[in-house]
Amino acid sequence: MAVEDSIVAALRERGTLVAWEEIVRPVLVSVGEHWQRSGAGIEIEHLLTQAVTTAFVRHAAELPTEPVQDNSVLMAGGPQEEHIIALHAARAALAERGVPARLLGPRTPMTALATAARRTRAAGVLVWLSIPDPSAAQGLATVRAAHRRLVVLIGGPGWDGLPTVPATRCESLADSVNLLEQAWADRQGSARGSVD
Numbered sequence: 659m660a661v662e663d664s665i666v667a668a669l670r671e672r673g674t675l676v677a678w679e680e681i682v683r684p685v686l687v688s689v690g691e692h693w694q695r696s697g698a699g700i701e702i703e704h705l706l707t708q709a710v711t712t713a714f715v716r717h718a719a720e721l722p723t724e725p726v727q728d729n730s731v732l733m734a735g736g737p738q739e740e741h742i743i744a745l746h747a748a749r750a751a752l753a754e755r756g757v758p759a760r761l762l763g764p765r766t767p768m769t770a771l772a773t774a775a776r777r778t779r780a781a782g783v784l785v786w787l788s789i790p791d792p793s794a795a796q797g798l799a800t801v802r803a804a805h806r807r808l809v810v811l812i813g814g815p816g817w818d819g820l821p822t823v824p825a826t827r828c829e830s831l832a833d834s835v836n837l838l839e840q841a842w843a844d845r846q847g848s849a850r851g852s853v854d
């Protein structure tokens with residue numbers, strides 16, 4: 659609880675982008691390296707995951723965002739992917755900018771993401787991979803085809819070297835949040851000005 663509260667305090671004081679780059683991400687990387695070197699500390703990884711995830715959810719819930727509805731932003735971990743903390747960070751950072759986003763969670767089938775994107779006329783999607791997964795790369799074609807104006811973003815080291823349909827690779831949290839905010843704002847503008 660002390661860790662969770664300290665992260666919430668850092669998110670409130672410094673904002674998600676700074677807290678992620680200066681506090682949360684370095685701790686995650688170092689916990690991962692410790693596990694890789696020693697094979698130990700998996701319980702720390704699990705506890706830290708709970709604390710960090712809950713902190714992002716608490717922080718986002720405190721912020722006044724637009725209700726999540728059609729034309730918003732979707733995020734998901736790939737079909738085999740358990741790692742989604744970066745997506746919780748992205749959702750919190752988007753909430754700070756008033757941008758509504760839905761997180762579909764870990765291990766999301768690409769067909770399910772495509773269906774959700776089509777039904778909600780999503781402005782943008784972000785698919786995260788920490789670990790390489792060719793089935794995610796193949797499934798991205800279905801997501802790409804969900805609807806014509808969908809902005810398709812991919813993020814995380816798992817995409818390295820995987821061939822995909824055209825999609826924009828995000829290199830950082832700030833990068834992905836800027837692109838998703840832009841996709842959402844463009845859609846809001848065109849929804850007000852004309853038919854989709």
Ligand code: B12
Pocket residue numbers: 683686687689690691693694703704707738739740741742743744745748788789790812813814815828829830831832834
């Ligand atoms: C927390 C964690 C877990 C948690 C995940 C919980 C959750 N809900 O997310 C649990 C305990 C479940 C877990 C499980 C496993 N994990 Co794990 N895990 C991690 C850990 C510590 C953090 C993951 C994370 O959030 N990364 C986010 C940031 C920190 O990643 P990053 O690589 O620094 O980001 C880069 C870019 O993506 C970009 N970037 C940074 N931030 C952002 C934000 C956005 C939005 C974008 C677009 C880009 C971006 O900049 C960075 C530099 O290039 C990592 C260590 C690590 N370095 O990532 C290991 C790590 C990813 N796990 C690893 C492994 C091996 C596993 C397991 C296979 C272990 C096992 N044997 O069961 C399983 C995998 C299960 C699965 N099928 O997915 C390895 C993967 C190695 C590999 N490439 O194959 C890592 C790298 C640990 C290590 N050093 O070996 N894990």
